[in-house]
Amino acid sequence: MSESTASHADRPSVSVVVPVRNEAPNIASLVAEIAAALTDRWRFEVIYVNDGSSDDTEAVLLKLMAQRPWLRQIKHDRSCGQSAAVRSGVAAARAPVVVTLDGDGQNDPSFIPALLDALAAGAPRVGLVAGQRVRRRDSWFKRTQSAIANRVRSAILRDGTRDTGCGLKAFSRDLFLMLPYFDGLHRFLPALVRREGRDVAYVEVVDRPRRHGVSNYGMWDRLWVGILDLFGVWWLIRRRKHVPQVTEVYHAD
Numbered sequence: 001m002s003e004s005t006a007s008h009a010d011r012p013s014v015s016v017v018v019p020v021r022n023e024a025p026n027i028a029s030l031v032a033e034i035a036a037a038l039t040d041r042w043r044f045e046v047i048y049v050n051d052g053s054s055d056d057t058e059a060v061l062l063k064l065m066a067q068r069p070w071l072r073q074i075k076h077d078r079s080c081g082q083s084a085a086v087r088s089g090v091a092a093a094r095a096p097v098v099v100t101l102d103g104d105g106q107n108d109p110s111f112i113p114a115l116l117d118a119l120a121a122g123a124p125r126v127g128l129v130a131g132q133r134v135r136r137r138d139s140w141f142k143r144t145q146s147a148i149a150n151r152v153r154s155a156i157l158r159d160g161t162r163d164t165g166c167g168l169k170a171f172s173r174d175l176f177l178m179l180p181y182f183d184g185l186h187r188f189l190p191a192l193v194r195r196e197g198r199d200v201a202y203v204e205v206v207d208r209p210r211r212h213g214v215s216n217y218g219m220w221d222r223l224w225v226g227i228l229d230l231f232g233v234w235w236l237i238r239r240r241k242h243v244p245q246v247t248e249v250y251h252a253d
Contacts, residue, residue, distance in 0.1 A: 012045040012070070013097065014038065014116065015173070017089030019049045019082050020103035024056040025212035031064055031071060033109040034101075041113065047072045048103070049089040052079030083185040090176050098176065100186075102167035104210045107131070111205040115170035118201045127175045127198030128189055131168030131205040164190060168205050 016034055020027070031046060038044040050057050050073055061073045074092050076085065090098050099115060101107035111131060118129045164187050171193070179185065179192045190200045 012043045012095040014042045014044045014099060015089075015093035015095040015097070016044060016046045016099045016101070016112070017049065017086060017093065018046065018101060018103045019051055019085030019089065020053065020057055021051040021079055021085075022053045022055045022057060023103045023212075024053070024060045026103060026105045026210075027057065027060045028064060029211070030103065030105050030109065031068070034112070035068070035070075037109040037112045042116070043095075045070045045072060045094060047074060047089045047092055049073075049085040050075040051081070051085040052076045081183055083181075083183050083187075086186050087181060090173055093173050096173055097170065098173045099170045100167055101169075105212075106208050106210055107166070107168045108206060108208055111168055111203065112170075114203045114205075115168060118203055119170045122199065122201050125199045126201045127196065128169060128171040128193040129201045129203060130164070130190055131166040132163045132202050133166045133207045134204050164188065166205065168203075 016038070018030070018034075027048070034046055046068075048057075048061055048071070050061065058073070058075065061071070065071045065073065072092070074088050076088065086100055089100075097116065097119065099112055101109065101112075115129045115131065119126060122129070167186075169189060171189070175193065175196065175198065176189075178196065179189075185192070193200055
């Protein structure tokens with residue numbers, strides 16, 4: 001049933017967006033965990049964004065989709081990066097609330113309910129709930145690189161967030177689509193959400209080791225390529241103008 005013909009009651013209340021590139025071995029188990037976390041609590045859909053994969057990602061998803069009507073696949077004709085994949089998934093989402101998580105299995109879907117509960121409890125002021133990783137299972141080099149990037153970003157943007165790299169996030173779809181889009185957007189969501197006058201809440205989540213394969217979104221861009229984006233976001237925040245509330249005044253008869 002298409003979005004144009006589906007009734008409001010038939011639409012999901014939560015869309016889970018998972019960007020992936022060459023993650024075929026990790027898909028089936030993660031899909032099962034997402035379903036276990038949400039079934040009987042929310043109407044949901046799961047949108048895998050296949051970011052130009054060259055392995056069996058598409059075939060695995062098609063097989064799973066045959067038995068899971070809530071599972072969808074959005075495909076890029078070539079790899080465009082994680083931010084582009086997240087944005088494609090959010091744009092395709094049919095629910096007003098979106099949850100994102102990485103497709104390598106390191107983000108534990110059992111924390112999704114805590115993110116959704118925090119978003120609902122903070123509404124309407126809270127526009128984003130960001131997972132904050134504890135007991136990270138990455139290599140020493142990757143943890144060190146992320147720590148440096150987070151400290152530099154926090155010092156310049158003062159976004160109040162110690163870990164923007166965690167893929168587990170929950171937010172309003174409409175709010176996300178209002179944000180300026182650029183490559184690397186997913187690393188700066190707290191600062192951009194605060195720029196729109198909304199609050200950010202946090203949930204501690206336990207990191208897990210990758211089950212299969214290696215990272216398909218490179219580590220190098222987490223620091224050096226992100227520097228240009230960092231100062232671009234700083235400029236956007238500095239140039240933010242107050243948007244007045246507008247009301248129409250009628251003549252009293």
